[in-house]
Amino acid sequence: MTTTTLKANSRLERVLAGGHFALTVEVGPPRGANAEPVRKKAAILKGLADGYNVTDNQTAVVRMSSIAAAKLLLEAGCEPIMQMTCRDRNRIAMQSDLLGAAALGLRNCLCLSGDHQGQGASGKLKGHPGAKNVFDVDSIQLVAIVKRMRDEGLQEGGDALTEPVPFFIGAVWTPLSPPEDFRVLRLAKKIEAGADFIQTQAIYDVERFAAAFAKARDMGLAERAAILPGIIVPASAGMLKYMNKNVPGVEVPEALIKRMEQAKDPKAEGARIAVELIEAMRAIPGVKGVHLQAIEAEERLPEIIKAAGLSPRPEVD
Amino acid sequence: MIIGEWKPIPELVEMLRGHKKILLVGCATCVAECAAGGEREVETLAPLLRIALETDGNPIEIQTQTLERQCEWEFVEALDAQVPTVDAVLSIACGIGVQALAERFAETPVYPGLNTTALAMREEAGLWTSRCAACGDCVLGVTFGLCPVARCAKSLFNGPCGGTRKDGKCEVDENTDCIWCKIYERAKARGAIDALLQIRKAKNWGNSRHGGPKRILREDLRP
Numbered sequence: 333m334t335t336t337t338l339k340a341n342s343r344l345e346r347v348l349a350g351g352h353f354a355l356t357v358e359v360g361p362p363r364g365a366n367a368e369p370v371r372k373k374a375a376i377l378k379g380l381a382d383g384y385n386v387t388d389n390q391t392a393v394v395r396m397s398s399i400a401a402a403k404l405l406l407e408a409g410c411e412p413i414m415q416m417t418c419r420d421r422n423r424i425a426m427q428s429d430l431l432g433a434a435a436l437g438l439r440n441c442l443c444l445s446g447d448h449q450g451q452g453a454s455g456k457l458k459g460h461p462g463a464k465n466v467f468d469v470d471s472i473q474l475v476a477i478v479k480r481m482r483d484e485g486l487q488e489g490g491d492a493l494t495e496p497v498p499f500f501i502g503a504v505w506t507p508l509s510p511p512e513d514f515r516v517l518r519l520a521k522k523i524e525a526g527a528d529f530i531q532t533q534a535i536y537d538v539e540r541f542a543a544a545f546a547k548a549r550d551m552g553l554a555e556r557a558a559i560l561p562g563i564i565v566p567a568s569a570g571m572l573k574y575m576n577k578n579v580p581g582v583e584v585p586e587a588l589i590k591r592m593e594q595a596k597d598p599k600a601e602g603a604r605i606a607v608e609l610i611e612a613m614r615a616i617p618g619v620k621g622v623h624l625q626a627i628e629a630e631e632r633l634p635e636i637i638k639a640a641g642l643s644p645r646p647e648v649d
Numbered sequence: 650m651i652i653g654e655w656k657p658i659p660e661l662v663e664m665l666r667g668h669k670k671i672l673l674v675g676c677a678t679c680v681a682e683c684a685a686g687g688e689r690e691v692e693t694l695a696p697l698l699r700i701a702l703e704t705d706g707n708p709i710e711i712q713t714q715t716l717e718r719q720c721e722w723e724f725v726e727a728l729d730a731q732v733p734t735v736d737a738v739l740s741i742a743c744g745i746g747v748q749a750l751a752e753r754f755a756e757t758p759v760y761p762g763l764n765t766t767a768l769a770m771r772e773e774a775g776l777w778t779s780r781c782a783a784c785g786d787c788v789l790g791v792t793f794g795l796c797p798v799a800r801c802a803k804s805l806f807n808g809p810c811g812g813t814r815k816d817g818k819c820e821v822d823e824n825t826d827c828i829w830c831k832i833y834e835r836a837k838a839r840g841a842i843d844a845l846l847q848i849r850k851a852k853n854w855g856n857s858r859h860g861g862p863k864r865i866l867r868e869d870l871r872p
Contacts, residue, residue, distance in 0.1 A: 419803070445803050445810040447812070448802050448803060448820065448821045451820065467804045467805070468851070468852075469851045470804075471805075471807075471810075472806075472849075473806065473850060476848065506811030509811055510815065510817050511829075511830050514829075514845070517808075521848055525848050533811055580812045580815070580820050581812075
């Protein structure tokens with residue numbers, strides 16, 4: 333293995349430290365109290381990825397807590413990446429949850445601002461638009477807080493922890509949202525604050541991403557943190573059109589939408605596109621892995637992962 | 650200025666049910682500027698309320714007054730003689746004015762006719778937008794004169810979230826600018842992007858409402 337000192341010793345960290353191309357996937361927690369849906373997804377995806385993102389009430393819709401769902405995944409043999417947003421908790425609650433999550437054995441934490449509560453499920457569900465948001469700290473401040481808890485054993489307020497909190501710290505990058513030339517600078521701030529790995533908003537426009545990534549690489553950011561471009565498996569032309577129009581930072585080239593429209597079997601075509609995107613990302617020098625999602629269609633992932641040559645995962649234990 | 654909007658008429662009707670004679674009081678300062686609680690709005694709201702209350706089966710007498718400022722005792726005193734002659738007061742000042750009346754006239758119910766919403770300015774005719782959140786720790790000096798606390802939906806301090814629309818608007822509202830886009834533009838125009846690269850640490854919210862009700866005591870001005 334490697335002689336590098338590991339910060340959290342998560343599988344994702346070991347895979348990256350070993351110089352392997354990393355693969356993370358996403359598991360959305362259920363809108364109920366039953367652990368079975370989480371275990372079912374784990375059974376489908378076990379052994380296929382190096383980290384399993386567990387979203388934190390994404391799109392501001394109440395779901396099983398990311399910590400609880402992450403623990404269920406861990407028990408099922410899938411090492412989770414607990415997502416933590418700044419929308420619902422202040423720094424006291426977040427640090428307390430970080431201690432609890434670490435005590436439960438979680439080792440990866442992805443820090444995000446969080447979807448605004450006014451946008452519950454993009455209008456598909458009621459959500460809680462009347463909720464009070466918190467945003468006591470922002471995502472970059474959260475990264476810095478987690479890093480301080482890990483590296484200095486200190487809380488944000490300065491009090492000492494009885495022991496440091498071992499987290500491999502993640503953050504996100506939306507390279508193609510305006511103002512585009514500031515996005516790479518904001519990425520630099522996240523890495524400066526302490527992000528060890530970066531997952532990006534879904535990429536469909538390879539050329540534009542490659543250009544943004546080249547800037548990050550030129551600034552040395554791709555060496556300081558492992559950047560994993562996001563790939564969302566296309567389910568239909570309609571989904572691509574919707575994302576292109578409505579999801580900030582997602583740019584879908586017209587040709588890709590046409591290709592899905594003309595496909596006889598859109599699901600198979602979507603899988604082929606996902607594989608091509610993985611290969612395209614892999615071909616960009618400095619890209620350390622990919623973050624692959626098939627939203628609420630996790631059963632499609634094994635085939636795509638195999639077709640992309642990403643299975644089996646490297647032995648790093 | 651402080652801005653506000655009328656509460657929906659049905660809510661006011663509900664509030665005033667049971668009263669026979671009320672005093673509707675406006676304020677000629679902020680809420681007059683935002684066309685919600687000045688003399689004109691008092692005289693517009695009074696007949697609308699009369700009709701609505703009558704339709705509700707509860708006709709009431711509505712007297713009207715507009716004070717220069719509802720948030721200062723010297724102006725509030727002007728109502729000393731009139732308030733005891735009515736059953737209730739409906740104030741369409743901001744929440745400060747409502748509380749001033751409620752304190753001065755503790756025997757009489759005082760109801761709010763406005764929802765006070767923000768510290769704002771008139772951006773153009775008929776459009777008011779938020780400018781300040783009274784956060785108690787002003788950052789305008791490092792954000793090029795644009796407030797991310799009041800004007801970013803998430804009050805972010807280190808740049809825009811991923812939710813900026815293609816046209817530079819906020820994902821929460823297609824008509825609201827992403828203020829971080831504006832901050833960036835201004836920094837760029839000044840050739841001062843470096844100023845935005847510094848990581849802004851977690852903010853101290855303790856000098857605002859979060860630290861408990863705000864109180865400023867100036868010994869030099871005390872009697």
